[in-house]
Amino acid sequence: MAAGEIVAGILAPHPPHLVYAENPPQNEPSAECGWEVLRWGYERLRKKLDAMDYDVLVVHSPHWKTTVGHHFLGVPHFKSISVDPVFPNLFRYHYELDVDVGLAEAICAGAKSAGLVTQMMRNPDFRVDYGTIISCHLLNPAWDKPIVGISSSRAYYYYNNEVGDREMLALGEATRQAVEASGKKAVLIASNSLSHRHFTEEPEVPEDMRNEHIYHHGQYLWDMRMLKLMKEGKSQQLMDEMPDFIEQSVSECKEGCLSWLMGALQMPSYPAEVYAYGSVIGTGNAIVEWDPKSAEVSA
């Protein structure tokens, strides 16, 4: 068996607004327009992924929050409706998806032997979190590839950002090893926004773009700084600054997804490609891809 590999690592935030504005058949509410820059960014990235040969999407989501360690979807098939508890007016999405349980079990076991607390989620009534659903829809709306779903453990909240990052780097490393051992080509998805302060009021027409802007200039500056580091391939510096970034821009990186991705990609020193950046109800969102092949080319 050929060794498996990570064929792409993607920062793929999950604002429900992007699905809402797209009007896919799976989503109940409908919109006139909205958040085009981000949606077109996803469109371009989708084209690249569609042309790529890959077997599985491995997604780490902020909206499956677990207290006792890291959990993994462990049921082969899910079908249900996902309703965003915060924006139920925008996102009521009928999903049906397959899980690569074998790969999930391998990552779960690998992370456990690396010293992390892990657990498989075997309850068939479980509802897959909306972060996972949204990021996966935006990258693969046909749902024709299985996914591996990983929860967001609370280490950042129970200890601190530094401890959280350390755990996530270890989980990323376990993910990479399991992917390589599986012989599969995997796309990794970190499903989080960057800066994350929301407006707490919504316009009457949610897609009224007159109101859409970053919550605070400081957030924007932080977001640009982090994106610059990504574009320059300065992952270690990105990780070094991550705790401050999380603190000062209320970043959703606190859920660990991006740190996990950096761990899985072994601190990439090649430049990432930014597909789009935009605000959604005040939060900063970037679609970013790390393509390990580009590292080989530049080397």
Added chain:
Amino acid sequence: MSHAVMGLVVPGQPHPLLAAEQSPAWQSLRDSFAQAKQRIEESEAELLVIYSTQWPSVIGHQIQADPEPEWVHVDENWHAMGSIPYKFKMDADFAQAYCHAAKERGLHSRTVAYQGFPIDTGTVVALKLLNPDNRIPACVVSCNMYADRAETLVLGKAARDAIEAQGKKTVAVAVTALSNRMFTQPIEPKEDKISSLKDDEWNQKLLEFFAEGRLEDVSQLARQFTAQANGDNKLKAIWWLAALMGQSNRYVGEVIDYQPINGSGAAIVSLTPSTQAAMNQEFDEDDVEHYGGDRKVLDSGSDAQDEQGMENAQASQAAQANLVNAAEAPKPVGAYPHARREGDTLFLSGVGPRQAGSDAIPGGAVKNSDGSANDYDVEAQTRAVIENVKTVLEASGSSLDKVIDVTVFLIDMDRDFATFNKVYKEYFEHIGATRTTLAISALPTPIAVEFKVLARA
């Protein structure tokens, strides 16, 4: 005066519902939930109003209004304990009334009624154990993740408004842990304990207060508690409950149970209104009746409020938004705002010459403190009145040149009219406002001139 027949504090983790037999602590909570359920029945409650810290919201507060939500719920953490099928009965009318009352108090709020809406574990656990046969309709409100004390108090008061308006016997349920530090490693259920001695001691302190019926004191202590013992969502649920129940220490409190759930502090407490206070409460923090908002970020400028926007604005919100209180203008001497906007017209309350902050009267008061007459300067007073009018108009987004009509009150027409009229002309000559001038015997403060003004908004 009491507004709810009982208040309850209950924990929202699923252990007592799904895994009681695994741990004596969880079994004890299960039994205590049964006792709380009994109390609810004895209270003859007609409505359960629930605030759950496990239902986060971002856009203001959400209120569940689906009359019969139905689902098979699985907790994101404790999925291995099993599924929880539910079908609840919600009081959709009350939900609407609560939403309306919240808006009346300046809060952003909306009802939600969607098939498949993910009702949070805390609510599910509370309703399954406290109201298993759906005998009493319920209403659930979310926990806004950005809300602080002021907003949460007002949310509690809005619930009280709605309860009073509907006149139903209501039990209010705060679904919350006390200390909320959980174990992050698997534990042996039989050996569950509070995660630290410090958290335990702080929990005991709160429970002492609860047992004495000192709900408001617990509410006042919430910030310290949260800082020291990792309180569940800042103990917002207690702020809400205390505000809903009338902000006092006049309760008979009973701590029905106190146990650990995976390290967190899980208490079941009942509070029933009593005529006697344990003792007078101290208010360390301000009370607040109406939420002015610290984050009206969407209305960044008056130009953002075009006609369409105005039409869309909720009428009740608009009513509150219509009131203007200008920090730079002298404090009103009664229960009235500086100005009120109705449609395109701005109505100003009577404006005198007093200076903001100091209440000093330019040109002197009309009489001295012993009641003797003072030789005041009406020119200075008139100027000060017009400057105050300008301040209020500008704070309302209007200006002096938009004045439509002025009614002038003078306490001494013979002495003051000519001087007043000269100053008036300086400001109003080119504005073309209509004017009426009256002589009256006195004004509420020792001043000689007051204006009543209408302007275009």
